[in-house]
Amino acid sequence: MGLSIEGLTVWLGKRTVLDGITAELRPGRVTALLGPNGAGKSSLLRAMLALIAVESGRVLLDGCDVTALDPRTRARWLGYLPQSAELAWNIPARSLVELGRAPHRSPFAGLDETDRAAIERAMALTDTVRFADRLTHELSGGERARVLLARVLAGEPDWLLADEPLASLDPAHQLDMLGRLHGFAAEGRGVVVVLHDLSHAARIADDVLLLSEGRLVAFGPAADVLEPERLEQVYGVGFERVGDVLVPTPPRNGEGDRAR
Amino acid sequence: MRRPAVLFALGLVVLAGFAFSLTAGKVWVPLSAWGSGDPRWWIIVELRLPRALLGLAIGAVLGLSGAVLQGYLRNPLADPALIGVSSTAGLGAVIAILLGLGAPPLVLFGSAMAGAAAAVVLLALLVGRSGSALAFILAGTVLQSLAGSITAFLISIAPNPFATAEILGWMMGALTDRSLEDVMRALPFMAAGCAVLGVTGRSLDLLSLGEETARSLGVRTGRLQALIALGTGLAVGSAVAVSGVVGFVGLIVPHLVRPLVGQRPSDVLLPSALGGAALVLFADSLVRLAPGAEEVRLGIAMALLGTPFFFALLLRFRRSHAWA
Structure with missing residues (x-):
């Protein structure tokens, strides 16, 4: 399903953080959101997830305005990997991955076979099965980042929206994470990823959306935009x-x- | 330990506490005397049964609401008192005592429940539709100190020392001299509150990933907040309305059960209710057994026992870096 942004304008307080952004993102490709600090990358991601109020314009997912979707339906379609790895309680890695199934489960149902299969697949894909029973606070940064990615993958979303997933990872784990995002897109699903390192963007992104001070500078194939x-x-x-x-x-x- | 085993063991402890509460006191009533033939049987029916039922219910309510609030605020120091419901319910009761000494228990109960309801409404107004936990805790703190200062003011202008004594005695929290009618009046509210709080488990689990991530997973944070305010208002409000303010249970019990069942918020709820019931039943029985003509008030005993206990807990957590 396609994800299109139409004339999106977002205010935070009195400041315009996004100003009339229009872009048509395609599934099966990795789209990198680039721009200097304060350009509005995270705001764009959060507006696409209907986490912040939009002043004008809209984000359409398969033709539906994301703000009009039922939250659980939206959660099934859009997976969000936030920048902060907040984990309030020290629970086993597998329990954390289970949380990703919430949009698919009725409020009081336990995990069914489909849920279990999705969890196992997500953990296998992220190479986290080995420490499934370890507590999350005892994992290394790289291990924790993979568990958090597994949490999103377990929800089997059509789009994966990741906010600086490489922050706090060493180079080996950065490349590993980029490879996993690329693999997700290769399955025909969509990936939108906020990146700071342009070399990473050049390496992984099919498309690049370049922002500056809330305005769209360029959007298109990475090779064309990264001039x-x-x-x-x-x-x-x-x-x-x-x-x-x-x-x-x-x-x-x-x-x-x-x-x- | 596996979860069913923990729940079974906690259930047994609650049963033991209930039996102990019926048996223990200035007059011991051994099992052989249970039955209508023995005069001591009436001690059980008239005095101890309501008290044990009340201890069971209040402990469960405080343990559960403490676990829900700690999960919701993602803060291990959260306690039902933190959102102001106990203080406003207490204020409601104080007003009733001041306006008419010897008011019928129904008036006292209704007045305290009105205080709790006021807290829930004010919380909703102060926090608005933001659904932010930070706004919730700040609003609760404001309500708590406001209700506390009005209560202090009312005590200072109390018409006579008897009113002051009654207010102070009531505020310290106790399960003494409550009739079965008192218990039955509060029980439906407590049950309704627990039912409302009980449905929050899944959302609390998701909130451990942070508010935005929880919303991205389908949690309606505004509705969750309303449920928690309503559930706590009903459960803790009615608990305070019938027994005064008993602190520390909601704070301590979730910490006691987490090492047994893990930290996932939904896993902590039911064990906390059972643990709270057991703690209050045993504490209230011990209070009764303490020597002296006058009983130590349960609220005071809980604070006296609870503070050093919690301090020890804090030191242990710090050493194991559990909250680092």
């Missing part, structure tokens, strides 16, 4: 291609204030 000149305008620092990696270089003529 050093355009990135320099948006980020306020220069970029050089070294192999397939985009390396930031110091700003020329002191024009770097936009990067704050």
Whole structure:
């Protein structure tokens, strides 16, 4: 199912954090949300999940406005991997993954066969079966990130919306996570991921949605959008291609204030 | 230990506590004297049965609501008193005592329930539709201190020392001299409150991932908050209305059961209700057994026992980094 953003404008207090964003995201592809700090990437993700109020415009999922959907239906279609790995209670990893099945279960039903199968599959995909019975507070950062991803995958959403899933992971685990996101898209489902590292975006993203100060700068295939000149305008620092990696270089003529 | 085994064991402890509460006191009533032939049987029927039933119900209510609030606020220090329902119910009762000494128990009960209802309505108004746990706890704290200061003011202007003594005695919480009618009046409210609180388990589990993530998984946080306010208002409000304020049970009991059943909020609810019932039944029996002409009030005893106990718990948690 398609996910389209139509003229989306979002205010936080009196500040316009998103200003008339329009884009048609396609399933089966990884779409990276890029832009400097404060560009509105997380707000866009949260508006797509109907977690924050929209001033005007709308987000359509398979033709339905996401804010009009029943919360449980929306939860079955859109999986959210937030930036903060908040875990208030120290529960076993498997119990945490189980939470991802909530949108599919009636309020008082236990886990049925479908639920169990989805949980096992999600844990196998994320390589978390080994520590399924360990308590989440005792896991390493990389292990915990995989368990949290398994939680989202267990819900079998059509779209996976991840907010900086690579933060606090070491390079090996970053590549591992990118590979898993790519695999999810390869199954024909949609992935939207907020990234900070442009090299990661260049490596994984099929499409890139570039934001600056709440406005859409460019949206399209990654190779077209990730142009050093355009990135320099948006980020306020220069970029050089070294192999397939985009390396930031110091700003020329002191024009770097936009990067704050 | 496996969960069914824990529940079974806790059930046995509650039964033992209930039997102990019927048997123990200044006059011991051994099992051989149970029956209509023995005069001591009337002690059980008239005095101890209502008291034991009340202890059972109040303990269960306080344990359950403590577990729900700790799960909802994701804070191990949460307690039913924190959202102000106990204080406003207490204020309602104090007003009834001040307006008409020796008021019929029905008036006292109704007045305290009205206080609890006021807290629920004010909470809803103060928090609005945001569904934010932080707003909820702040509003509760405001209500708690407001009700507390009005109560203190009313005590200071009480017309005579007898009124003051009655108010203070009532506020400290006790299960003494409650009739079966008192118990039966409160029981439906407590049961309704527990039923409302009991349906929150799944949402509490999801909230352990944070409010936004829980919403992304289909939790309606505004409705959950309304359910918790209503359930606590009914359950704790009616508990306070019949027995005064008994603290610490809701705070301590969830901590006692978590090592047995794990930390998942929905798994803690039923064991906390059973644990609370057992704790109050035994504590109230011990209060009765303490030497001296006057009983120590249950509320005071709970605080005296509870504080050092909780302190020890805190030290142990700190050492094991459970809350690091």
